[in-house]
Amino acid sequence: MKQSVESKTAIPTDEESLDPDNWQAYRSLLHAVLDQCVDRMESVSDNPWIPPDKDALTGTPLPCSGTDMSIVAQTLVNQIMPYATGNTHPAFFGWVHGSGLASGLLSAMVEATMNSNCGGRDHGAVYIERQLISWCLEIFGWPDDTISGGIVTSGTSSATLIALTSARTRVLGKPIRRSGIKDFSHLCVYVAKGTHNCISKALDIMGIGTSAIREIPLDAATNSMCLKKLAGAIQQDKDKGFLPLCVVGNAGTVNVGRFDDLDAIGQFCESESIWFHIDGAYGAWIKLADPRWSNLSNGIERADSLAFDFHKWMSVQYDAGAVLIKNKQWLIDSFGDRPAYLKGDTQGLAGGAPWYCEQGIELSRGFRALKVWTALQVYGIDAFGQQITQNCEQAELMGTLVEASPKLELVRDVTANVCCFKVVTHDLPNEQLEAMHNDITAKLQYDGAAVLSTTTIDDRSAIRAAMVNHRTQASDITATIDAVLKELG
Numbered sequence: 001m002k003q004s005v006e007s008k009t010a011i012p013t014d015e016e017s018l019d020p021d022n023w024q025a026y027r028s029l030l031h032a033v034l035d036q037c038v039d040r041m042e043s044v045s046d047n048p049w050i051p052p053d054k055d056a057l058t059g060t061p062l063p064c065s066g067t068d069m070s071i072v073a074q075t076l077v078n079q080i081m082p083y084a085t086g087n088t089h090p091a092f093f094g095w096v097h098g099s100g101l102a103s104g105l106l107s108a109m110v111e112a113t114m115n116s117n118c119g120g121r122d123h124g125a126v127y128i129e130r131q132l133i134s135w136c137l138e139i140f141g142w143p144d145d146t147i148s149g150g151i152v153t154s155g156t157s158s159a160t161l162i163a164l165t166s167a168r169t170r171v172l173g174k175p176i177r178r179s180g181i182k183d184f185s186h187l188c189v190y191v192a193k194g195t196h197n198c199i200s201k202a203l204d205i206m207g208i209g210t211s212a213i214r215e216i217p218l219d220a221a222t223n224s225m226c227l228k229k230l231a232g233a234i235q236q237d238k239d240k241g242f243l244p245l246c247v248v249g250n251a252g253t254v255n256v257g258r259f260d261d262l263d264a265i266g267q268f269c270e271s272e273s274i275w276f277h278i279d280g281a282y283g284a285w286i287k288l289a290d291p292r293w294s295n296l297s298n299g300i301e302r303a304d305s306l307a308f309d310f311h312k313w314m315s316v317q318y319d320a321g322a323v324l325i326k327n328k329q330w331l332i333d334s335f336g337d338r339p340a341y342l343k344g345d346t347q348g349l350a351g352g353a354p355w356y357c358e359q360g361i362e363l364s365r366g367f368r369a370l371k372v373w374t375a376l377q378v379y380g381i382d383a384f385g386q387q388i389t390q391n392c393e394q395a396e397l398m399g400t401l402v403e404a405s406p407k408l409e410l411v412r413d414v415t416a417n418v419c420c421f422k423v424v425t426h427d428l429p430n431e432q433l434e435a436m437h438n439d440i441t442a443k444l445q446y447d448g449a450a451v452l453s454t455t456t457i458d459d460r461s462a463i464r465a466a467m468v469n470h471r472t473q474a475s476d477i478t479a480t481i482d483a484v485l486k487e488l489g
């Protein structure tokens with residue numbers, strides 16, 4: 001009898017974990033790989049975008065048994081690492097792509113080693129995130145973290161969803177979380193031209209729908225959302241029994257780099273008690289630049305919610321963004337919910353309230369804050385301010401070069417870091433102009449000369465360069481325009 005009980009509870013001694021059998025070999029391998037990563041970072045100017053071999057990258061059979069880590073390391077370094085986006089290259093100006101920081105490799109090692117879950121509980125990582133959020137509040141001139149709050153996100157898209165959900169809770173009250181919105185047709189969101197589609201995406205996901213969006217024309221004098229037309233549209237909607245959800249201001253539109261007059265919109269929203277949201281994905285950081293440009297962010301402190309990225313103009317490795325909420329209670333009111341298995345405590349690991357899972361969408365979430373915290377520690381905001389100023393000067397230089405060439409013309413005045421131009425043609429139909437622009441930008445990309453993107457502005461195709469790259473030199477700008485002109489013969 002006794003014997004059988006013993007055999008049932010016998011403790012096996014041969015269980016395997018996934019840790020290395022040989023830590024010394026693992027250590028040596030990682031040192032070697034780290035050297036190769038640093039080599040690549042150091043020679044970044046030699047590493048433009050190269051077109052990926054799709055078949056080679058997707059044709060690997062499902063691995064049932066493992067491969068020696070040293071062989072996988074070779075694949076990582078030789079078969080995967082070279083096929084990056086090219087956004088680490090100094091002449092990458094397409095879309096709005098951040099260029100990465102040396103500090104990111106440092107923090108990535110520590111982040112992976114800690115493997116923290118920042119959804120909640122009482123551990124060091126969540127305090128680093130709190131520290132980072134409180135630094136951001138200070139940077140943007142917001143009240144401190146006793147009043148305002150925020151959370152690190154994967155980017156501005158998810159930050160926007162959190163912001164608009166918070167606005168929804170304020171406008172419709174907390175019980176809406178239980179009842180759901182019964183009548184979607186009466187909520188209105190006011191935006192100006194060029195607003196990013198993360199706003200419509202959020203409204204779509206929230207079930208409010210994109211028809212809630214009212215596009216307010218620009219004031220020709222200020223190139224900002226026209227306040228008179230905004231007031232008129234709101235009044236018209238209210239007369240119909242509609243309800244303003246929020247007004248969205250832009251700190252840097254993605255297409256042409258336009259900044260709304262945030263101060264004026266903010267004052268207006270305050271007087272009307274309407275939620276003011278700012279999309280500052282990349283442009284919020286112009287706050288750190290030389291006063292010549294930082295004035296564009298005046299009024300950013302007036303917002304009820306501000307969404308921005310660290311992975312664009314702050315160059316922090318993908319992905320990292322954040323949302324700030326003026327009254328932090330709106331976050332808890334919108335996302336707070338703790339089932340029994342997440343019960344908090346005043347002691348031990350279950351402490352540390354409030355948890356980030358009560359302030360956003362995710363429960364389990366990584367330690368994204370660390371790479372941002374590390375970057376801010378290593379470089380300091382003054383250096384970032386210098387880089388941002390430098391990018392604005394480079395956009396200005398590109399604008400000057402475009403204007404100096406009879407073959408090119410500016411599509412918009414350069415006001416910050418975005419330069420949009422087109423080839424001078426004589427009444428060429430837009431499809432042909434677009435094909436020409438696409439050919440030029442593709443040729444430059446394949447040559448590894450520069451990455452520019454194309455867009456449509458005022459129904460005409462344009463070539464677009466967004467300077468958010470700390471590695472760019474003035475010589476990259478001149479070389480890029482030279483390369484464009486060379487294509488034109």
Ligand SMILES: *Cc1c(COP(=O)(O)O)cnc(C)c1O
Pocket residue numbers: 096154155156157158196198252253254279280281282309321
């Ligand atoms: C990039 C961008 C977004 C979306 O941000 P993600 O971090 O890519 O989700 C929103 N608005 C503007 C103005 C942007 O440039």
